[in-house]
Amino acid sequence: SQQGEEDPQALSIQEGENATMNCSYKTSINNLQWYRQNSGRGLVHLILIRSNEREKHSGRLRVTLDTSKKSSSLLITASRAADTASYFCATGMIKAAGNKLTFGGGTRVLVKP
């Protein structure tokens, strides 16, 4: 079963607009990460937020984490056509057997020029 679930599943915006997507998860986590995937390619890490952090920035990206609601959001400001991709959240949990990284279903973002 998926630990993280993204919302919306798909998003279409104009270049220059902001894109916001959300991630909800079910169990306690050590960290939450966001990744980007261009069609047919591997994933690229964007940002990691620890469970004791509430907000983090990286360039045009802003991530928030609310552990009481078990949710996170990713905001991409001033979007560009090159931001067209799928975005995934992943939750990191330390288990007795190791560091398990579980992904959600993703949000497909289309930025129209």
Place this chain on the structure above:
Amino acid sequence: DGGITQSPKYLFRKEGQNVTLSCEQNLNHDAMYWYRQDPGQGLRLIYYSQIVNDFQKGDIAEGYSVSREKKESFPLTVTSAQKNPTAFYLCASSIGFLNTEAFFGQGTRLTVV
């Protein structure tokens, strides 16, 4: 260059055959992961390994097997017991400690013919 390499990029399998997907990393990472991605879907964890000679089942391990005899290598065998193996397979690695990002290979697209 440091990185994670998957081969082959495309693989065709006849029904009833076992096939092995290669994953090699030269990042000196302890943890390695295998994920399956179906069209338009998120990533589902097949197996993960925290250390050499040890690995754990993920959420969809049935019909798959792995080995971790060397730190840099984590091959995945798709056995004939996997009834619907056509998918995009992604390998990843991470340092393995708490709160670290994962690095992904470019994937292997497996098709049953």
